[in-house]
Amino acid sequence: EPEVTQTPSHQVTQMGQEVILRCVPISNHLYFYWYRQILGQKVEFLVSFYNNEISEKSEIFDDQFSVERPDGSNFTLKIRSTKLEDSAMYFCASKETANTGELFFGEGSRLTVL
């Protein structure tokens, strides 16, 4: 069964360092998303991406965050200068169609900022 894969599964970094989280969506999917879940809190939408550009982003997704799909397969989330409050589980998701298509989630990348 096709799946969304994310790497790394866990990354520990120092405050102020840059972090790149990688996602390989399902191959025929066109819509891509990043969500995050701070421990004990809600799953929060960060950004959606379609046709090589950001479709929608939340207020969380400030200038420290960026996404790109450099090679047509990987979908990356970059945090330029990490803060303690960026510690969370980051989930990538993809779907094939716009409206009713099922959103497939990866297993998540846990980011710990020290």
Add this chain to the structure above:
Amino acid sequence: GNSVTQMEGPVTLSEEAFLTINCTYTATGYPSLFWYVQYPGEGLQLLLKATKADDKGSNKGFEATYRKETTSFHLEKGSVQVSDSAVYFCASKGAGNNRKLIWGLGTSLAVNP
């Protein structure tokens, strides 16, 4: 704005007990509704969904019915197992292209043998 409210946990049940996890939503129009499950140490997985009023989603013995009149999508299972121990998230998604999911807080379920 749109929102999802689900019952607070944790919920602790004995094996074979009946499970209900309440979820209500507010939305403009008629959103699609979802239940996701997160098993310990794993990512989010879609458990079931319903896209219009009176639809019933079902999977792995779990069911939820889209009730427009009460704006609810309660999750039920007649007989839970220890392997059902997980966190369950209710979510809604508005109509139209590329709408993001709106999530509930999640309800932790622990099933004891």
